[in-house]
Each structure stands twice: as structure tokens, then as C-alpha cells.
Amino acid sequence: MIVDNRAQVRKVLLITLVLNLFVMGLKAAVGWATGSLSLLADALHSVTDSANNVLGLVASRFSSPRPDRDHPYGHQKFEAVGALGIAAFLGIACFEILQGAIERLLTPDRPPVKISASELWILLLVLGVNIFVAFYERRVGQRIGSQILIADAKHTMSDVWVTISVMAGLIGIWAWGFQWLDVVLAFPVALLVFASGWSVIQANLPWLVDEMAIAPEAIHTVATQVPGVLNCHDIASRGVVGRQIFIEMHLIVDAKDVETAHRITEEVEARLNDRFGPARILIHVEPPSYTSSQISYEAEGIKDEG
Template identity: 35%
Template sequence: MDDRASKSRGVTRVLLIEGSVNLLMSLVKLVIGLITQSSVILADALHSLTDLANNFIAIVAIRISHKPPDHTHPYGHQKFEYVAIFILAVLLSVVAFELVTYAIDNHGQVVEQSYTGLVILILAIVVNFALSRWEHSQAQKLQSKLLAADAQHTFSDVLTSVAVLIGWQLSALGYYWLDTVFCLLVAGFVGKLAWELFQQALPVLTDADVTAEQFSSAELKVILAEFPDIKNVTDIRSRAMGEQIICDLTLLINPQLSLTAAHELSHAFEDRLKQEFDLYDVIIHIEPA
């Protein structure tokens, strides 16, 4: 309980710091974009605003996901963390679509140069890069997949901002069509990130089987050799509840065993699986071999 509360506070602190930085970044980019009339900078400002929205969603989700199991969620609330990742992916998909629309509608618009804005945007890139590295280290320290996903998102912002900077400078030299091209590139970056986050969240939210990722047949046979009265294991299924894995299976056991002995055997096998594969829960069905 204390570990969950401590982890929740740590993740929330990181998200609050990142949210403050994202608010500052979005305002800076918005001002520079309005001054220079660069669609690619305005697009990046919109991207930063979605980062801010995601920080708010993530803070709410992380507080819920670290609550202990209760009568409405007996398996815990860990999936709320992946709900937040899914919402982030949806938001990014909408942003990617809006960026494509904005780039097409503003094709050929005159772009102004601003050396002050150039310096500020470079500083913003440096700050975002430092933030992404720090958030990544905090994700490893706190063992948070939500923070890891967000750190990946923040690093993509750095790559996006570099593309924005290049597109803006080339457009300011008179190649106005490049502003549209780089705005579309930004949309591509955002869309790719959305797809990666969908791939991360959907298997957990849809209870995809993760047995192959947890243990192989060879590893299972080694453990079975320790239990002569277990003749085989069938119907193995596993699913992720956030960072915790729940497995259910059927044991074919020696039919000569008493009910008490069979019960004790299943518990011993369950404990062995939990110890070896770091499983949160194992549900066992017993049948005579």
C-alpha cells in the first residue's frame, strides 16, 4: 500500500513538472507562430497543448490506477493507466488529422523571419530534450509504463521541433511551400507516435494473451519435472492487468491423490509459478489425468 502511494506521488510530481514545462512551451511556440505566420510553428504549438492535456489525463489516471482492489474492481485499478495511454493516442490521432488539414488550408502563406524567435525555439528544443531524458530516468526508477510512454512522447516532441525549426527557416528564405511540407512531416511524427501508443494500450485493454511472453514450453517442463503427480498442464491463458500478469490453467494430476493432496499440490505448483515468473495471480483448475 505504502509502495503504491509512494509511486503514485512520484509519478504525479514528474507529470506536474512536465505539465508546467509544456504550458510554457505551448505559449512560447504560439507567440512565435503568430508573429511569423508559420503554419508549422503553430502546428507544433497545438501539439504542445495536447501534451498539456495528456499530463492532466495522466495525473488523474495514475491516482486511480494506484488505488488498492475494492468491491467494484477486485483485480485492482491498474488498467486505468492504459486507458490514459489510449486517450493520449486518440488525442494525437486527432492532432495529426488537424495538422494535415491546417497545412493544406494554409499552403503558400508568407512566412516571416524572427531571430529572437529562432533563439527561443532552439532553447525550447534543448529544454524538451533534457526533460525527456529526465522523465525517462524517472520512469525506470519508478517502474512506470505511463511515464515511459510519456517520455517517448516528449522525445518525439524534440524531433518534431527540429523539423519545425528547419521548415520555418527554409520557408523564411522564400521557399514557402516547404512550410507546408514540414507541417505534414510533423503530422506524420504525431501519427506514428499515436500508432505506437495504440499498440501498447490495446493488448492490455482487450485482454490479449501474453503467455508466450511470460514463459516457454521448455521452462514449464522444467517446473513440471519437480511435481511427479502432475502429468500435464493444459488450457494455459495469461493476461495483463497493467503491470501485473494473471494466468489460469488446467492441471492433469494423478487420479489416485486424495482431494486434500490434490489441493495442496495445486497450491505448491501455483507458488512455484509465481516465484519463477513473477505472476500476480494463478487460477488453477484440476482434472484427473
């Protein structure tokens, strides 16, 4: 069964886009008013939040799981490409933050940061909105299996820690006049942004390069429990468990006619779908006389024709 959750993804992204634009505006306004480098860097991070939402909407538009003539395996990798685009935005934000911090170190005679209690309360409101967005996106993303929402939730969660760090520095400036905190905290902000981008890459790159989705031994165990299955081998899988899985295997069945073999393979497909679905499964049926001990594809089994 093909599950198309793009309407839910677009709804969540539109809601978070509005909230992120609101947050970005507040941060930029307070940042310009106070002259805080770390807060302006945080506002830049929020610009990427909004850009990520727009990118996610575009990716969701083209990431239909339904196959067509030109894309017989569906279009869901568009969503993973969108998630990698988020990582790229995070890399740009990291560079801009570091550049601004270094420029501030090289020009120490710039006007000091001035912050008031009312501006700190505004930042507390910003923090609350960010926390809501992060948990809202993650909850919906995990429920419907959307990589773009989960990736964007990680990005927004990094924004939460960034805002907490910036607020701590601004409180230090407001209470004790520690101007150096503004520049010093810009560096961990950049590191948090980079770490968030790296985690997004780690989560989505295996899908794009067709890394194994399910251990072949697990598929072998499920298949061989079906009556009539003698063995299975050359098992391969790719995709994301719970979202869309593609499984291929060779199945040795105890059947003397095509109808019996078909019934056995239908039962194997049903059990694999119950365990790992939704899944598209391709089974090559072989007679009882065939034998093979190679459960999966091994590196040593690939020959270099060059």
C-alpha cells in the same frame, strides 16, 4: 505482491506538465510573432502534451492495482484507457495540422514568415526541454512499469522530431528565404503525430482486450519443473509482465491428500511469481489419473452454441 506506483507516476506527470506548459507558451509566442504555420502546429502539438499530462493524472488517480468489491482484479486498465486517450489527442492534433496546411496552400497570399536568430535560439531551448522530458518519462516509466508514462514519453519524443523538422524549415526561411518550407514541413509533422498515436494504440490495446501475456509453453515449462507436478493444461494469462499478470491453469499433481497438493501448488505459484511476477495465479488441482494434452485454449476447441 501488489505494487502501487501511482504516487511516482503523479510526481513525474506534474513535473512534465509544468515543463510542457512552458514549452507550449514559448512555441505559441514565437509562432504568432513569426507567422509560422508549422510552428503554430507544433505549439498545438504541445497543447496535447499538457492535456495528456492532465489526462494521465486523472487516469492514475483511478488506476489502483488493489482490488475491491466492485473491481476484484484491480483498476489498472484505467491507465491503459488513459493511454488510448493520448492516442485520441494525437489524432485530433494530426487533423488540425493537416487542415491548417491545406488552408495555407489555398490562400498563398498570406503574409510571409519572418524569423530572427534570437527566436531560433528560443526554439533550441524548447528542443532541449522536450528531449529532457521524453527521456525522463521513459526512464521512470520503464523502471516502475507505468504504461501511461511510457506512452506519454513516446508522444513527447514525437514532439522532439516535430520541433527539429520545424526548426530546419525556419532556418531555411531565415537563411535563404524559402517560404514554401513552412507549409511543406507541416505535412510530415502531421505524419509524425499520427505515427506516435498509432504506436500508443498498439502498445495498450492488447492489454484492454486481454491478449495472451505469456506463452503457455513457458508457463508449462516452469510448472512441470516442480516436484510432484505431472502435467498442466488449459493455461491462460493476461496482463502486463512486470506490472501485473493473471494466470489460470489446471494442474495434475501426484498427491494423495489435500495438504500435499496444496504444498505443490504453493511451490508452482512461487516459481511463477519469481519468473513473471507480480502475478495472481488461480490453479485447479486434478488427480494423477486425469490426462490432457491441451496446453492452452485453442480456437478449434470453442464451439458455437448458436
